[in-house]
Amino acid sequence: MTFEDTDFRQETLDLENPFDVKLVKDFLGGLGFEFDPAEVECTMIVYNLKGDLVGTGSHQGRILKYFVVDPKFRDTTAFALIVTYMTEKLLKIYKHTFVFTRPENAIRFTGLGFTQIASAEPLYTLLEFGFESIYTYQDYLKTLIVPVTGETVAAIVVNCNPFTNGHKFLIEKAAVENEIVYLFVVEEDQSAFPFSVRWDLIRKGITHLKNVKMVRGGMYVVSGSIFPAYFLKNETVDDVMQKQAELDVRIFANYIVPVLGIKRRYVGTELYCKTTESYNHAMKTILPLSGVEVIEVTRKAIGLGSDNLPDYISASKVREAIKKDKLSEVIDFLPDSTRDYLFSDESLPIRQKIKDGKGRH
Amino acid sequence: MKPKIAAQSGTFESSDVIFLIEPLPDNSGRKLDISSTVMQQYGSSFNRIVTEMLDEYQMTDIHLIAKDKGALEPTIKARLETAINRSMERQEGTL
Numbered sequence: 001m002t003f004e005d006t007d008f009r010q011e012t013l014d015l016e017n018p019f020d021v022k023l024v025k026d027f028l029g030g031l032g033f034e035f036d037p038a039e040v041e042c043t044m045i046v047y048n049l050k051g052d053l054v055g056t057g058s059h060q061g062r063i064l065k066y067f068v069v070d071p072k073f074r075d076t077t078a079f080a081l082i083v084t085y086m087t088e089k090l091l092k093i094y095k096h097t098f099v100f101t102r103p104e105n106a107i108r109f110t111g112l113g114f115t116q117i118a119s120a121e122p123l124y125t126l127l128e129f130g131f132e133s134i135y136t137y138q139d140y141l142k143t144l145i146v147p148v149t150g151e152t153v154a155a156i157v158v159n160c161n162p163f164t165n166g167h168k169f170l171i172e173k174a175a176v177e178n179e180i181v182y183l184f185v186v187e188e189d190q191s192a193f194p195f196s197v198r199w200d201l202i203r204k205g206i207t208h209l210k211n212v213k214m215v216r217g218g219m220y221v222v223s224g225s226i227f228p229a230y231f232l233k234n235e236t237v238d239d240v241m242q243k244q245a246e247l248d249v250r251i252f253a254n255y256i257v258p259v260l261g262i263k264r265r266y267v268g269t270e271l272y273c274k275t276t277e278s279y280n281h282a283m284k285t286i287l288p289l290s291g292v293e294v295i296e297v298t299r300k301a302i303g304l305g306s307d308n309l310p311d312y313i314s315a316s317k318v319r320e321a322i323k324k325d326k327l328s329e330v331i332d333f334l335p336d337s338t339r340d341y342l343f344s345d346e347s348l349p350i351r352q353k354i355k356d357g358k359g360r361h
Numbered sequence: 362m363k364p365k366i367a368a369q370s371g372t373f374e375s376s377d378v379i380f381l382i383e384p385l386p387d388n389s390g391r392k393l394d395i396s397s398t399v400m401q402q403y404g405s406s407f408n409r410i411v412t413e414m415l416d417e418y419q420m421t422d423i424h425l426i427a428k429d430k431g432a433l434e435p436t437i438k439a440r441l442e443t444a445i446n447r448s449m450e451r452q453e454g455t456l
Contacts, residue, residue: 080374088369091381112373113396113428131367131383131424 008054008081013043024066027053031068040065044085046078057082062094067101083112087129096130098219117220118254120246123239134255137218141259146180146213154178154264155256155292157221159315161191163201163338166268166313169300174266175209182260187217192319192354197341204337220251245282253290264293302332322354363387363422368447371440377432380444385422391415397429410434414441423448 013020015037024043028035037043040058043066048054055069055078064086069079090097099109106116106125114127117134128134154174160167174181185202187195199214206212256262265287267280283294301310313333321330327342334342341347364384371379385392397407407429415423425444432440446452 077374080372080376084372084374087373091367091369113379131381131426 007048007076008078009047009049010081010085011045011047013045015040015043023053024056027056027070028066028068031070033066033068035066042089044082046082048073054078055082057086059086059090059097062090062097064090064097064099067099079108080112083109091130094130095132096128096219099127099129100124101127118247118250120243120250123243124247126247126251134220134251137220138255138259140218141215141256144182144213144215145260146211148179148261150179151263152178153180153182153261154266154295155182155184155260155262156266157184157186157217157252158202159186159191160193160198160202161315162193162318162342163198163205163335164313164315164318164333165302165335166300166315166333167202168205168335169313170266170268170297171206171212172209173297174264175212178264179211181209181212181266182215182262183212184215184217184221186221187219192357193350197347197350201335201337201341205335220255221248241278242282245279246286248279249282249286253286253292257287257290257292262292264295266295266297268299269296319354322351325355362419362449364420364445364448365450366448368444370444370447376430377436378427378429378440380440381426382444382448383424384448385424387422389422391421392424393427394425395427395429397427397431399429399431403431406434407437410437411441414438414445418445420445 013024015021020043021035021037024037024045025035027045039060041060043056043058045056046054052072053070054073054076055067057067058065064083067079067082067086069076069082087097099114101109102123103119103121103125106119106127109127109129110116112129114129115133117126117128119125154177156171156174158167158171171181171183183202183206185195185199189195191198193201199216203214206214265283267283269280280294280296287294299312299314301312303311318330318333321327322342331339342351364382367381367383369379369381371377373379393408393411395404395407395411397404400407407427411425411427415425429437443452
């Protein structure tokens with residue numbers, strides 16, 4: 001391996017090797033970062049010719065992480081060297097790369113040619129670099145624009161993991177109340193049901209609604225789970241979640257709303273999931289400033305649950321039922337498309353995965 | 362000619378100019394995204410150099426991204442030539 005800067009020596013680490021992991025861990029630990037090898041795919045490290053550790057950088061998928069240079073070497077080109085190395089590697093695989101960093105450090109990346117997308121002060125700034133950018137996504141949105149005569153343009157963002165009657169109810173309500181509804185489906189494949197399946201079940205479930213336009217969420221609509229929380233040791237989980245949601249909503253308000261002329265955003269009331277709750281809170285604070293009305297729709301319930309409270313439809317209850325093999329208990333929650341799918345053999349691997357799996361999704 | 366693969370030339374640390382090239386679908390022409398810290402003063406000459414160079418190599422169906430930090434003309438030409446050659450798989454990158 002050759003490189004252009006002869007002051008430094010660079011190496012890719014073997015993350016399976018405990019000595020290599022310890023090396024990065026100690027280096028980052030000394031500078032106040034907690035290194036978690038499970039959070040990265042590949043780590044590189046830079047020495048100078050005397051053998052001093054100068055800096056390190058990692059990535060997970062298309063996200064750059066743990067880019068740290070020892071303060072003694074911050075006046076050298078080490079930082080740029082690490083960034084060059086990683087972006088060059090990633091751009092061979094992906095169309096673009098992302099960085100989350102503290103707002104005060106954003107300038108170090110913009111100085112190298114990264115573009116700032118959005119900022120949630122005082123914790124995060126999101127930047128990107130590569131062949132594609134958020135403008136490429138905007139071009140995609142422009143191809144979907146449906147001309148309207150009035151002002152009633154609505155948007156809904158759904159994950160639909162899986163698609164339930166609750167989602168269907170929300171979409172139908174928005175379709176009745178608006179001229180056009182843009183339905184964003186979260187594309188990030190971090191959910192139990194993969195994107196292609198979720199997209200298909202929704203598409204089959206809403207064929208009767210002619211004024212609903214389905215939109216791929218791309219890299220920019222709720223990319224929540226990619227979010228690194230490692231440099232936020234002093235913040236509570238709630239703060240991190242809140243800021244993450246704020247970042248997402250700001251991107252929606254600044255880049256998506258103006259392109260499609262969205263005036264309303266429909267959300268279901270949230271009772272079960274804390275992440276979604278902080279997301280709804282962020283929407284109510286930020287979206288009205290961009291002229292978007294947030295309409296919170298009370299969840300659809302079917303009868304009373306065992307605790308004598310209304311039995312609200314929720315995708316997490318469906319996943320819970322799959323896990324316990326009691327799918328028949330939630331049958332009323334499921335629209336035809338999802339029911340047929342869940343009772344078919346096609347969904348067997350996914351059901352098995354949910355049974356084996358842990359965690360929120 | 363059309364680029365065969367996506368390619369990059371230039372580095373962040375040298376602070377002159379970075380070029381990224383990727384192939385586009387057939388008959389889509391050229392798409393140039395040029396950003397420069399000296400756009401105001403040297404933007405037109407930068408554009409001219411890039412266009413001339415692409416003409417010289419008869420490049421079409423190409424998406425070119427340039428992040429310029431005020432590189433001099435010979436540097437711009439050298440970087441771009443390298444990027445073109447890499448994208449045509451006539452030359453390999455340093456990594």
